Amino acid sequence: MGGKTIVITSGKGGVGKTTATANIGTALASIDKRVCLIDADIGLRNLDVVLGLENRIVYDVVDVVEKNCRLEQALIRDKRFSNLFLLPAAQTRDKTAVTPYQMQELINVLKEEMDFILVDSPAGIEQGFKNAIAGADQAVIVTTPEVSAVRDADRIIGLLESEGIKDPELIINRIRIDMVDRGDMMGIQDMIEILAIALLGIVPEDENIVISTNKGEPIALQKKSRAGQAFNNLARRIIGEEVDFMKLKKDTLMKKIKKIVGLS
Amino acid sequence: MNAAFSFQVTSKGVIVTLNPELEFKLLKNALIKHVNEANSFFAGVDIYLNTNGRTMRYQDLKELMEIISEYKDAGEIFFLSEREKRDDIIKQSRDSVLIKRTVRSGQKIKYPTNIFIIGDVNPGAEVIAGGDVVVLGSLRGVVHAGATGSQDAEVIALKLNPVQLRIANIITRPPDESSSKNLARLERAYIKNSRIIVEEINI
Numbered sequence: 001m002g003g004k005t006i007v008i009t010s011g012k013g014g015v016g017k018t019t020a021t022a023n024i025g026t027a028l029a030s031i032d033k034r035v036c037l038i039d040a041d042i043g044l045r046n047l048d049v050v051l052g053l054e055n056r057i058v059y060d061v062v063d064v065v066e067k068n069c070r071l072e073q074a075l076i077r078d079k080r081f082s083n084l085f086l087l088p089a090a091q092t093r094d095k096t097a098v099t100p101y102q103m104q105e106l107i108n109v110l111k112e113e114m115d116f117i118l119v120d121s122p123a124g125i126e127q128g129f130k131n132a133i134a135g136a137d138q139a140v141i142v143t144t145p146e147v148s149a150v151r152d153a154d155r156i157i158g159l160l161e162s163e164g165i166k167d168p169e170l171i172i173n174r175i176r177i178d179m180v181d182r183g184d185m186m187g188i189q190d191m192i193e194i195l196a197i198a199l200l201g202i203v204p205e206d207e208n209i210v211i212s213t214n215k216g217e218p219i220a221l222q223k224k225s226r227a228g229q230a231f232n233n234l235a236r237r238i239i240g241e242e243v244d245f246m247k248l249k250k251d252t253l254m255k256k257i258k259k260i261v262g263l264s
Numbered sequence: 265m266n267a268a269f270s271f272q273v274t275s276k277g278v279i280v281t282l283n284p285e286l287e288f289k290l291l292k293n294a295l296i297k298h299v300n301e302a303n304s305f306f307a308g309v310d311i312y313l314n315t316n317g318r319t320m321r322y323q324d325l326k327e328l329m330e331i332i333s334e335y336k337d338a339g340e341i342f343f344l345s346e347r348e349k350r351d352d353i354i355k356q357s358r359d360s361v362l363i364k365r366t367v368r369s370g371q372k373i374k375y376p377t378n379i380f381i382i383g384d385v386n387p388g389a390e391v392i393a394g395g396d397v398v399v400l401g402s403l404r405g406v407v408h409a410g411a412t413g414s415q416d417a418e419v420i421a422l423k424l425n426p427v428q429l430r431i432a433n434i435i436t437r438p439p440d441e442s443s444s445k446n447l448a449r450l451e452r453a454y455i456k457n458s459r460i461i462v463e464e465i466n467i
Contacts, residue, residue, distance in 0.1 A: 095375060122444050138370070151369050151387055154368045154370075154386050154387075154388065155370040157368055158369065158370055158371050159370070161365075161368075193388055193402075194384070194387075194404070196366050196383075196384065236437040263449060
């Protein structure tokens with residue numbers, strides 16, 4: 001037996017797959033799980049940048065499958081957690097450099113060592129996506145509250161079903177509750193109704209994500225930030241803990257006072 | 265309706281019934297057009313040509329049979345002339361296909377029979393039936409009932425909210441400013457006077 005492999009995918013680009021992978025990975029590592037992140041976006045690698053590990057890459061996933069190096073040589077240890085590893089994508093090749101079968105083999109080897117393997121899928125439904133889902137036991141779909149992103153998520157769920165990956169779970173990213181309240185953004189219920197899958201977590205829009213991504217420091221390290229909290233909650237749900245969904249509305253001043261004096 | 269021919273979907277196959285009054289040349293052209301448009305819709309389906317009491321020259325009949333045999337990948341072609349025999353085939357209840365899941369974006373459900381779906385049909389999905397379409401759930405995709413030309417086909421859904429709704433050769437879409445319906449209410453779409461009518465079914 002070994003670890004669990006989870007593919008993080010979305011169909012549409014730019015919804016936060018890489019950010020989610022980096023942060024869930026970091027959060028899982030912070031609760032003492034051995035985690036390996038695989039960047040399956042060959043040719044457009046980003047995960048290393050988000051984690052701030054770009055300058056440590058010597059070998060990548062293509063080198064491993066082409067046997068230019070051993071798997072252990074390509075794994076990069078995170079600078080914050082010694083139990084978090086990254087297998088980076090190649091930047092100078094494309095998606096055809098790896099086959100689904102090779103991915104599966106690679107994951108089978110990693111499973112022996114790790115508790116969790118998170119695969120960051122590229123956007124789209126072509127070869128890159130097929131590689132990313134090849135060895136997955138489970139899938140997490142990332143979507144934003146946009147009609148186009150939800151549409152693509154729906155397509156992806158259908159494709160996963162036909163590949164035999166059942167019951168994917170949903171992350172709703174970048175939600176702005178003030179806009180939902182005004183009726184300018186799709187609500188959580190609307191999305192769940194269309195996609196008809198279980199909700200794994202909700203990540204509120206947070207400008208700190210841009211800052212942390214650019215710095216190469218996952219926001220999950222800042223446990224006080226709302227997005228960081230959301231990712232830590234997500235990780236705890238993944239390991240089977242029951243964590244309440246975050247309250248998206250901030251309490252009004254009046255309510256806060258009432259709480260303090262014990263009225264509500 | 266002065267159509268050149270009509271289609272009926274039965275459990276045995278599709279019956280193509282010719283209009284006995286129409287001029288042969290028009291009939292032939294309409295049929296050729298349909299064969300070209302149908303593509304592989306009749307794949308694996310037996311086709312019954314029913315001349316409907318029309319008197320025809322041997323040469324004409326042969327031509328029609330040849331046209332029909334051009335339906336891509338169709339099953340066997342039969343010739344049907346007796347009225348009783350035709351009724352006999354129709355009397356058999358139409359087959360239905362049961363789909364018990366959410367039909368998602370990019371998925372296409374296509375059968376020459378009726379289609380019954382327990383689950384939702386999401387935007388980006390297509391449901392194409394030779395007969396009726398019944399959805400016990402939200403219908404938000406593209407739906408085509410009576411795709412073989414049967415004008416009496418219907419679409420019934422718990423939440424009828426399709427991107428586009430087609431019955432036989434008539435296409436309609438909801439008005440652009442339509443508010444999204446949130447309450448489930450059984451609705452039925454059918455053709456009346458060459459227009460698609462949507463009405464609530466009161467239970």
